Amino acid sequence: MPSGAARRPFLTAEWRDLAVLNFEVDPALLRPFLPPSAQLDLWRGTALVSLVGFRFLDVRVLGAAIPFHRDFDEVNLRFYVRPIGGSPEGRGVVFIREFVPRRGVSLIANTIYGENYATAVMRHDIRSGATHTSATYSWRWRGHENVFAVEARGEPTLPPGDSAEAFIFEHYWGYGRSTYRVDHPQWRTYPVTNSRCQVDGDDVYGAGFGEALARPPVSAMLAEGSAVTVYRRQRADQGAI
Numbered sequence: 001m002p003s004g005a006a007r008r009p010f011l012t013a014e015w016r017d018l019a020v021l022n023f024e025v026d027p028a029l030l031r032p033f034l035p036p037s038a039q040l041d042l043w044r045g046t047a048l049v050s051l052v053g054f055r056f057l058d059v060r061v062l063g064a065a066i067p068f069h070r071d072f073d074e075v076n077l078r079f080y081v082r083p084i085g086g087s088p089e090g091r092g093v094v095f096i097r098e099f100v101p102r103r104g105v106s107l108i109a110n111t112i113y114g115e116n117y118a119t120a121v122m123r124h125d126i127r128s129g130a131t132h133t134s135a136t137y138s139w140r141w142r143g144h145e146n147v148f149a150v151e152a153r154g155e156p157t158l159p160p161g162d163s164a165e166a167f168i169f170e171h172y173w174g175y176g177r178s179t180y181r182v183d184h185p186q187w188r189t190y191p192v193t194n195s196r197c198q199v200d201g202d203d204v205y206g207a208g209f210g211e212a213l214a215r216p217p218v219s220a221m222l223a224e225g226s227a228v229t230v231y232r233r234q235r236a237d238q239g240a241i
């Protein structure tokens with residue numbers, strides 16, 4: 001767990017309706033984004049990037065709600081790391097870019113946490129029935145519409161500890177110019193039946209990502225989500241443990 005001032009929550013919220021597409025990439029594509037304190041965390045020997053869309057709800061910073069910034073969407077592209085020579089409990093993610101529709105969110109995240117947020121017009125379409133659940137996220141960037149979606153059938157369940165879902169969702173640290181802890185319970189996931197992705201990876205995320213995101217994903221996931229707590233940042237040289 002975080003120590004000292006980093007134990008105090010900075011932000012509380014709910015993350016809901018998490019749609020995830022996972023793509024295999026050449027590890028060389030990710031190494032320029034690696035912070036000095038981390039190494040790639042591979043899924044069965046494979047480097048993955050994940051396109052993640054979710055709803056950010058009831059956001060409170062230092063316990064206070066900020067007008068017009070309580071509920072919004074986020075879409076991010078991320079990959080997975082663990083501390084060099086550190087405990088497996090320090091497994092976390094590095095964000096290549098995060099999109100939100102609120103400039104204030106981008107400003108806070110980029111200034112305080114050293115992230116790479118950008119502001120865009122965004123939409124979501126969440127549909128939930130007795131047997132069918134789907135989540136679609138879209139955003140407009142440089143005049144082009146980007147969209148991805150995940151469809152599922154059946155009831156959500158807790159995934160096994162050795163599953164791909166557990167690997168993807170159970171990374172509890174953010175790495176960048178600083179490190180920070182994110183706490184949430186284990187998420188229930190739905191049985192996914194279909195997905196689609198129309199994202200200009202090179203334009204949105206940089207050279208090399210277009211080829212990766214144009215291929216079929218190696219897996220697709222849909223999680224219910226939960227309440228989350230984001231703790232205060234630590235210096236990157238302090239590591240995650």
